[in-house]
Amino acid sequence: xxxxxxxxxxxxxxxxxxxxxxxxxxxxxxxxxxxxxxxxxxxxxxxxxxxxxxxxxxxxxxxxxxxxxxxxxxxxxxxxxxxxxxxxxxxxxxxxxxxxxxxxxxxxxxxxxxxxxxxxxxxxxxxxxxxxxxxxxxxxxxxxxxxxxxxxxxxxxxxxxxxxxxxxxxxxxxxxxxxxxxxxxxxxxxxxxxxxxxxxxxxxxxxxxxxxxxxxxxxxxxxxxxxxxxxxxxxxxxxxxxx
Numbered sequence: 001x002x003x004x005x006x007x008x009x010x011x012x013x014x015x016x017x018x019x020x021x022x023x024x025x026x027x028x029x030x031x032x033x034x035x036x037x038x039x040x041x042x043x044x045x046x047x048x049x050x051x052x053x054x055x056x057x058x059x060x061x062x063x064x065x066x067x068x069x070x071x072x073x074x075x076x077x078x079x080x081x082x083x084x085x086x087x088x089x090x091x092x093x094x095x096x097x098x099x100x101x102x103x104x105x106x107x108x109x110x111x112x113x114x115x116x117x118x119x120x121x122x123x124x125x126x127x128x129x130x131x132x133x134x135x136x137x138x139x140x141x142x143x144x145x146x147x148x149x150x151x152x153x154x155x156x157x158x159x160x161x162x163x164x165x166x167x168x169x170x171x172x173x174x175x176x177x178x179x180x181x182x183x184x185x186x187x188x189x190x191x192x193x194x195x196x197x198x199x200x201x202x203x204x205x206x207x208x209x210x211x212x213x214x215x216x217x218x219x220x221x222x223x224x225x226x227x228x229x230x231x232x233x234x235x236x237x238x239x240x241x242x243x
Contacts, residue, residue: 016063022120026108028101032076033083034109037063039072044146044237046073047109049131051217053090055082058128058218065230071237072116077108077178078102078165080144096158099130107137120144124173124237128152128217129184133159139174140167147205149233150180152217154185154192161192165200173240174200175231177220184216206241207242 012069036054046066051087056075062120063073077084079102080091091099125148127135131152139148140218153161153176154222168174177194190210197208207233213223219227 002062011173016067018067019060020061021049022112024108024112026079026081026104028104029198030079030085030105032079032105032108034074034076035060035063037067037073037075039067039070040121041070042072042117042122043070044072044122044124045113045116046071047052047106047113047123047125047135047170048073048075049106049125049127049135050075050078050081050083051127051129051131052078054218056127057082059076059126059204062126062218062221062230062233066234066237069238072113072118073112074109076097076105078134083217091100094157099157100159103134103137103141106134106168110138110142121146124148126151130153130156130159132217133161133164136161136164136168139157141167143172145172149175149177149236150196151177151220152179152182152189152193153196154187154189161196163198166202168200168201168203170204172203173236174203174206175207175233175242177211179211179213179215179223180219181212181214182216190215192202203239204226207236209242 059075080086084201125135128151132150176193178189182189
C-alpha cells in the first residue's frame, strides 16, 4: 500500500487537541481520508470506524479524550462516505458486496498506523454499527490485534456478527455495547449483543454493556447519566476492565 501523506513530529510538546488530516490508498486503489490524532510516545493506538450514515468526524470527541490520556488514533472515512472515494453519499447505492469491500479501508488504516510505530498488542479497533461489524471481521483476520470496542454490532449488509464472534482469538479483549431501545435497527440489538457475548466463550476478557436509553453506535456515548461509556472505554484501554 502506498501512503500518500504522512507526518512526523520530533522533540517538542504537542498542544492538544492536535489533529492532522491525511489521505492514503487502499490495495484496490481507493483514496481514504482520515483524521490522525497525535500522541507523543503513545501508550497505544486506536483505529476508529464510523457508522452509517456518519463519517470520521463522529469520533472527534472521544478521540480527543483518548488523546488526552496518551492514545494516538486514526479515524477514517469509509469509501462512499465523507471525503473518501465515492463520498459523501455514494454508500447509498452500494451493494452488500461493495459495503463488505470496505474491509480494505481498515487494512489500509492499520498499515498507516504501523508506519507510525503502532504494534498489534497495543492497538484497539473501535467501531459503530456497520463499522462495528467491519471491526469484528478485521479482528478475526488479525488475531494479533489486542482487541476491540464494538458499539451496536448486528447483521448489517451481509456481515453476520454471530458467525464472526466465534472466530475471535481467545487472547483478544472485547466490549459489546448496545441499547435495549435502539431505534435504528430491526430486531432487538441488545438481545443480539447478548447472543454475541454468549457465543464468544473463547474470549475470556469480554464485556457486555446494555443501555436502557435510546441510542445506536456512537450515540451510546451520549447516555452518560445512565452509564459513562467513554470512561469505561478508557478504563478498558488502560487495564482491560471497564470499571
